[in-house]
Amino acid sequence: MKILAWLTLVLCTFLTLAAPTEHKSDSDATICGHRHGIPVGTTPGKSAHGLCIELLFSSILVLLGGLFAGLTLGLMGLDELHLRVLAAASDDPREKQDAQAVLRLMNRGRHWVLVVLLLSNVITNETLPIFLDGALGGGLPAILISTASIVVFGIIPQAVCVRYGLSIGAKCVPFVLALMWILAPVAYPIARILDYTLGTKDGHMYKKSQLKSFLQLHRTGAEPLQEEEIGILSSVLELGAKDVKTIMTPIKDVVKLSADAILNQDTLAAILASGCSRIPVYDPNVPSGSAFIGLLLVKKLLQYDHLLNLPIRDFPLSVLPEAPPSICCFQALDYFQTGRAHLLLISRTPGIAGGAIGIITLEEVIISSGAYCYHPNVVANEQEIIAKEIVDETDLYEDNVSKRMARRLATARVMQGIVERRQRDTSSTVSSSASTLAGLEDVMFKDVDEVSLHDTYAIRPEQDAHRLSFERDTNINWFEPENWNLLSSRTYGTMTKR
Numbered sequence: 001m002k003i004l005a006w007l008t009l010v011l012c013t014f015l016t017l018a019a020p021t022e023h024k025s026d027s028d029a030t031i032c033g034h035r036h037g038i039p040v041g042t043t044p045g046k047s048a049h050g051l052c053i054e055l056l057f058s059s060i061l062v063l064l065g066g067l068f069a070g071l072t073l074g075l076m077g078l079d080e081l082h083l084r085v086l087a088a089a090s091d092d093p094r095e096k097q098d099a100q101a102v103l104r105l106m107n108r109g110r111h112w113v114l115v116v117l118l119l120s121n122v123i124t125n126e127t128l129p130i131f132l133d134g135a136l137g138g139g140l141p142a143i144l145i146s147t148a149s150i151v152v153f154g155i156i157p158q159a160v161c162v163r164y165g166l167s168i169g170a171k172c173v174p175f176v177l178a179l180m181w182i183l184a185p186v187a188y189p190i191a192r193i194l195d196y197t198l199g200t201k202d203g204h205m206y207k208k209s210q211l212k213s214f215l216q217l218h219r220t221g222a223e224p225l226q227e228e229e230i231g232i233l234s235s236v237l238e239l240g241a242k243d244v245k246t247i248m249t250p251i252k253d254v255v256k257l258s259a260d261a262i263l264n265q266d267t268l269a270a271i272l273a274s275g276c277s278r279i280p281v282y283d284p285n286v287p288s289g290s291a292f293i294g295l296l297l298v299k300k301l302l303q304y305d306h307l308l309n310l311p312i313r314d315f316p317l318s319v320l321p322e323a324p325p326s327i328c329c330f331q332a333l334d335y336f337q338t339g340r341a342h343l344l345l346i347s348r349t350p351g352i353a354g355g356a357i358g359i360i361t362l363e364e365v366i367i368s369s370g371a372y373c374y375h376p377n378v379v380a381n382e383q384e385i386i387a388k389e390i391v392d393e394t395d396l397y398e399d400n401v402s403k404r405m406a407r408r409l410a411t412a413r414v415m416q417g418i419v420e421r422r423q424r425d426t427s428s429t430v431s432s433s434a435s436t437l438a439g440l441e442d443v444m445f446k447d448v449d450e451v452s453l454h455d456t457y458a459i460r461p462e463q464d465a466h467r468l469s470f471e472r473d474t475n476i477n478w479f480e481p482e483n484w485n486l487l488s489s490r491t492y493g494t495m496t497k498r
Contacts, residue, residue: 054131061128062149068121070157071172074165076114078102081204086166098170105173108180110200112191116180119187208237239365244332245325247365248346248358251290258284259293259313265306271298278343280320280359281312291353292345295320322350322419325357329365335418336362344418351419 083106086099106113132145161168180187206214212234218225225233255274259281261267271279277298283291294317304310322345323332336342342362349355 058128058131058149061124061131062153065121065124065128066153066157067172068117068124069154070161071169071176072114072117072121073158074161075102075106075117075169075176076110077162078106078165078169079204080106095166098166101170101173102166105169105177108177109191109195111194111198112180112188113176115187115190115194116176116183119183120179208241212237239329239333242329243325244323244327244329244344244346244360244365245358247329248325248360249364250358251356254280254359256280256282256292257296257312258282259311260284261312262309263301263304263306263312263315264309268301268304268306271301278318278361280343280345281317283353286353288354290356292320292356294318295341295343319420320345322347322356324348324350327418332360333362333365336365340420 080103083099083103086095087103090096090099128149129143215225215230215233219230255276257267257271257279279296279298280292281294281296282289283293285291293313296312296315297318300315319341320343321335321341323335325346325348332344335344344360345356346358346360347355348357
């Protein structure tokens with residue numbers, strides 16, 4: 001407002017100094033030519049009041065011309081995508097409101113707004129010499145002064161609107177909207193013709209490669225992106241185009257166990273030394289050694305007594321899903337999020353033994369997406385990176401806050417190209433101890449919280465074979481045929497077979 005008032009004052013002073021003095025008679029007027037028998041450039045006698053009105057209207061027209069020129073450059077220079085971002089996620093409430101106001105105006109039609117501003121500017125510039133002709137005596141002085149005023153007082157508003165286009169445009173939205181309805185009979189048909197011939201501009205959208213370069217430009221600024229953030233975002237943009245075969249572990253480097261291997265002390269020590277939480281189990285009867293029959297979860301061996309020397313095939317193996325090497329990392333990540341498994345066997349012939357070429361785990365997908373920071377010993381939380389809870393094969397709850405029961409979905413999109421083969425019962429006789437261990441696979445705890453390593457419970461079957469109850473503080477041998485020693489909670493509850 002201060003700038004506008006200052007421009008008005010300067011313009012009025014300029015026009016007043018340029019205006020000729022009042023003459024008493026027509027004979028004193030300067031004759032520059034004749035037009036319809038009337039001397040051109042003749043300044044007849046007029047009152048000071050009339051001269052002030054003409055100068056005032058001339059000043060208003062000059063300022064309006066500058067405003068229309070500035071709005072044309074300022075509003076048309078605003079990117080629609082940038083406006084959407086500001087309207088949805090700007091931290092400044094005023095900037096957010098301004099973006100929403102301008103976006104509502106531009107949604108009525110960019111060409112309509114453009115035509116209205118250009119028509120208004122043309123009308124203003126063509127009307128200005130008419131008032132200056134009466135105020136300055138017409139002729140060459142009126143043309144020169146009007147042209148100079150438009151140039152000088154048009155540059156300043158355009159420069160200001162380029163710098164503060166969003167703020168000024170938002171304040172002028174009601175004024176521009178009123179002009180749109182006033183000039184609608186002329187402007188709207190022209191705008192529709194432009195829409196039909198040139199098309200509507202929906203805003204510039206970036207490709208993935210352009211987004212990666214766009215991220216690189218944000219290393220500096222008010223809120224610069226860190227190297228780790230740029231690396232994570234760039235890697236995530238590549239996941240959709242990256243096949244799992246590019247990041248899988250080759251089958252020759254996979255830690256695996258034979259189904260006939262005996263779980264003795266040496267085998268358990270080797271499993272612990274590998275650091276793996278899930279180990280694929282293969283059938284030794286197939287010469288290639290790539291016929292996998294299931295997945296051994298190491299956490300199931302916590303209560304195992306190595307003196308029993310049981311073969312691995314007697315343990316309840318989890319499903320080992322198979323997928324072709326052509327699936328992308330995003331599809332593998334979607335499958336892992338269902339909680340059905342956190343390891344995929346990559347095979348040339350999914351569902352048919354002998355085609356395994358490698359494995360891929362959730363951790364490998366997260367690492368390939370940059371979810372692990374580049375600093376040593378600093379690992380990002382993958383559940384926060386993908387903004388969803390990760391449920392594995394044995395989780396009971398999705399998270400520890402809502403206590404929602406874990407759901408393992410199998411939608412067509414997630415399961416496309418992935419084959420889950422159940423373990424076959426290869427032994428007709430299984431020891432009672434192994435049967436007890438296998439029973440844990442089919443048990444689901446309900447109302448269990450505050451797990452304590454010091455609380456033990458005795459489980460005794462009731463009449464209902466599908467429900468079991470437990471008591472507190474009864475220490476018994478876990479491998480007794482009809483008793484279990486469990487690590488459970490401080491609260492009483494029930495266990496129900498799935």
